[in-house]
Amino acid sequence: xxxxxxxxxxxxxxxxxxxxxxxxxxxxxxxxxxxxxxxxxxxxxxxxxxxxxxxxxxxxxxxxxxxxxxxxxxxxxxxxxxxxxxxxxxxxxxxxxxxxxxxxxxxxxxxxxxxxxxxxxxxxxxxxxxxxxxxxxxxxxxxxxxxxxxxxxxxxxxxxxxxxxxxxxxxxxxxxxxxxxxxxxxxxxxxxxxxxxxxxxxxxxxxxxxxxxxxxxxxxxxxxxxxxxxxxxxxxxxxxxxxxxxxxx
Numbered sequence: 001x002x003x004x005x006x007x008x009x010x011x012x013x014x015x016x017x018x019x020x021x022x023x024x025x026x027x028x029x030x031x032x033x034x035x036x037x038x039x040x041x042x043x044x045x046x047x048x049x050x051x052x053x054x055x056x057x058x059x060x061x062x063x064x065x066x067x068x069x070x071x072x073x074x075x076x077x078x079x080x081x082x083x084x085x086x087x088x089x090x091x092x093x094x095x096x097x098x099x100x101x102x103x104x105x106x107x108x109x110x111x112x113x114x115x116x117x118x119x120x121x122x123x124x125x126x127x128x129x130x131x132x133x134x135x136x137x138x139x140x141x142x143x144x145x146x147x148x149x150x151x152x153x154x155x156x157x158x159x160x161x162x163x164x165x166x167x168x169x170x171x172x173x174x175x176x177x178x179x180x181x182x183x184x185x186x187x188x189x190x191x192x193x194x195x196x197x198x199x200x201x202x203x204x205x206x207x208x209x210x211x212x213x214x215x216x217x218x219x220x221x222x223x224x225x226x227x228x229x230x231x232x233x234x235x236x237x238x239x240x241x242x243x244x245x246x247x248x249x
Contacts, residue, residue, distance in 0.1 A: 059098030
């Protein structure tokens with residue numbers, strides 16, 4: 001599908017791909033600034049209407065630079081609750097922990113006063129941990145104000161992996177919002193992940209991707225890729241929540 005580009009007030013190339021709005025930046029540093037500024041604006045708007053705002057974020061390599069910029073944004077951060085779209089079943093001090101990434105790169109500077117609700121807990125297994133995690137996350141006000149997702153080269157988002165035994169349950173459109181334990185077929189570590197119903201229980205979804213390979217995966221997914229093969233399709237093809245894709249080469 002061809003994209004019609006226009007120039008936004010910030011000078012960024014904006015375009016639409018079906019029901020998805022796309023923001024293109026020249027490099028990762030510019031993308032981090034663009035996305036952090038957009039998230040801060042969404043949170044300010046939410047706080048103008050409600051006593052608290054919620055931000056759901058993902059881990060991985062891509063968000064770290066954006067978190068560092070977002071941490072400097074001027075907001076009443078003490079009224080912001082931050083939580084996770086997914087987590088590895090590792091200790092919160094493990095280098096692979098998403099919670100550790102958020103604590104060290106986002107909950108600092110101006111954002112030090114935000115409250116973090118993590119997913120990892122003391123349950124014996126990820127499956128039992130999923131129940132405990134949703135007890136904590138499910139108590140937060142919803143819809144979540146901003147949901148920030150990433151996407152893998154295999155088309156997974158959050159920890160909804162193609163080929164995993166838990167994928168059908170995670171994508172079940174009749175399921176109540178919740179957390180599930182996931183054993184990825186290839187990636188290391190068992191995971192906890194919000195299911196699709198919880199991901200879509202949001203006011204806005206931001207998808208952060210970079211590189212030509214991921215753009216090709218995005219295009220396949222946005223043009224009707226099967227959700228069993230490209231789980232991110234379930235987010236891109238739905239119409240109940242606005243989706244903004246932030247991409248850089």
